[in-house]
Amino acid sequence: MICSLSEVKDSLLMWSHYTNSHSGFCIEYDFTQINNVCSELHPVFYDNKIIDITQYYKYKNQDLFKVAILNKSTEWSYENEWRIVEYNSISEGVSINVPKPIALYFGCNMLPEHICMLSKIADKLNIDKYVMVDIRGPDWQLIKEEYLNLNGDVKLKEFAEGHGIKYSTLRSRKNRENWDSEINKNVATKSATKQKNVATFKNKDELAINRDRSNNTMSPKATFKTNTTNKSGAPIGNKNALGNSGGPGGPIRNRVLATTENYS
Secondary structure, eight states, rough: HHHHEESSOOOOOHHHHHTTTTSSSEEEEEEOOOOHHHHTTEOOOOOOOOOOHHHHHTTTOOHHHHHHEEEEOOGGGGOEEEEEEEOOOOOOOOOOOOOSSSSEEEEETTOOHHHHHHHHHHHHHOOOEEEEEESSSSSSEEEEEEEETTTTEEEEEOOGGGGGGOOOBBBOOOOOOHHHHHHHHHHHHHHHHHHHHHOSSSOOGGGGEEEEETTEEEEEEEEEOOOOOOOOOOOOOOOOOOOOOOOOOOOOOOOSEEEHHHEE
C-alpha cells in the first residue's frame, strides 16, 4: 500500500495536476501525533541517476520494494513528496489509522456547492478551513485565506495590506441546478437568433430563380421551414485527479517532516 503526501500546500503545479486545475482540495495532517504511522512514512529521494536494484532483487526482500518506490527523477523534486509504505498481499488494499486533519484547503476554482459540503464536515470535526487564492502579481503564487461562509455565498476576508491587493469574494458560480438552467437558456437564445438568419430549403423545386437580364443578377425566392431543435448545454463537473509518476533515481538527502498535505 502506498499513500503519497507532500510537504507543501501552495504548489501551483500540484494544484493544477492533482486537483483538476484547482477545483479540488488539500488536507493537512500532523503525523507527529501518531508514532506507528511515522514508522512507515518515508521521504522520496530525487536523482537523475538510475539506481541498480539487481542486488536487492536476488534477495526478494522488502528493501527492494522500498528502494523501487522511494526514488524518482529530479524532474519531480518540486513535489517534496513523502510516502506511507506498507507491504501487504491483500489486493483490495488496507486501512491505516491516521490523525485528524489539522486544516482543509479549498482550490480557487472549486465549485461552491462542493466547498459548502466539505465545510460542514470540517465544522463537525473542528478542522480549520482555508481557500487558496491565485495572486496575479509580478510572481505567480498561491496564498491561503481563511474561509468564511456568509449568506450562502463564498466569501474571503480582505487580505492584509501587506499583500497589496483587495479580494474579498471568491469567484462566484451558481449552484449546479441554476448553472445548468443558465447554460440551456443561453444556448436556446443563440440558437433562436441563428435560426432567424438561416433558411433551410425543403428541396430544389421550391427555389424560384428570377434572373434580371438587365444587370445579369439573380434574385432567389424561397419558402423554408424553421429548425427548432435546441442544443442543450452540459454542466461543468468536478473530477479529482489521482496518482503521479516519475522515473527512478537514487537517494540524495534526508528530510524531517512535521506536517504533510494530501491533494485530492
